[in-house]
Amino acid sequence: MVIHKNMHVEKVRLMKARKQKEIIESAIKLFAENGFTNTSIQEIVNDCGISKGAFYNYFPSKEALHIAIFEYYFEQMRARTLEIDAEQLPPREKLVKLLNVPFEQLAQQKDFFMVYMREQSFTINKELREVMGKTQFEMLTWYEKNLKKVYGDKVNGYTGDIIMLIEGIRSSYLAAILIQNSQIDATLVPTFIMNRIEDMVSSFENGEEPIMKNNLLDLFTNQSCSSLNHHEKASSLLADMKEQLEVMNFSDAQKEGLTGVLAFLNSELQKPSIEKYAFQGMLANLKTVKEFDIYREKLASLLAIELL
Structure with a gap:
C-alpha cells in the first residue's frame, strides 16, 4: 500500500x-x-x-514564473559546467570548453538569452537580482579556479583583471550574435578568448601591474547580489563543492567523509554566529582535495578566517 x-x-x-x-x-x-x-x-x-x-x-504569480525561468535555465548551464569539470581533460582544454558554455547554450536557448540580455540592465525585483547574482558568482568562481589550474602561481594577484577581460569579451560577442544578428562563428570565440588570456598572462609576467586591486568576486556580488550576506554566499560555495564532490573519483567512504565535513560547515553557517575555530579546523580537512583550494580561499575570505 x-x-x-x-x-x-x-x-x-x-x-x-x-x-x-x-x-x-x-x-x-x-x-x-x-x-x-x-x-x-x-x-x-x-x-x-x-x-x-x-x-x-x-x-503563484507572473513574477514567480519569471524567477523560475531564470532558475530553470541557469540550472541547465550549471549542469553542463559540472559535466565539463568531471571530464578528464588537460586544464587548458577544459577552460576553453568552460568558456564555450554560454555560446553552446545560446545556440539551444536563444529566447532565454534575449530575456537575459534585457534583464542585465533592468532587473524586476530583489529575488531575481539574487538569482542572477548567485549564478554570476558561481561562474566567476569557476573561471578563477580553472585559471589557477592552467597557470598556477603565474596568475596570483591577476585573476581579477583576467576575468574582467573574459566577461567583457564574452558579453560583447553574445550581444553581437544575439541582438545585432552578427554573422559571427560562435565556435571560434572561446579559443579567441583563451588566446587573449595567454597574451595577458605574458604581459603580467613581463611586469605589467594589475588594475584590479580588490577581490573581483566581492565586487561582482556586491553589485549584482548585494542583498546576500556573507553566510549566504558561503552556503552557495558549499553547495557548489557538494555538487563537484558527487562527480569526483573518490571511494564511497571518502565521499561520505567529505560530505560530512561539508554538512558540518553548512550547519555552522545556519547559526547567528559561527564558531570560527571549529570552522577553521574543518576547512583544514579539505586540504587533501586540490579542486577545493579556490573554494577554501573564498570561504576563508568571506568569513575572515585564516586557513590552516
Missing part, C-alpha cells in the same frame, strides 16, 4: 514538473518577443493551452 502511494506521489510530481516546463517554455518565448511587462498571464496560458486558474496551481 505504501509503495503504491509513493508511486502515485512521484507520478503527480513528474506530471507537475512537465507542465511547469511547458509553461516556462511558452513564457520565455513570449517574454523574448514582447518583453516581460507587455506579456500577460492570459497570453501565456493561451499559448500553452491551460486555463488561467490552472496557471496558479503551478506558479
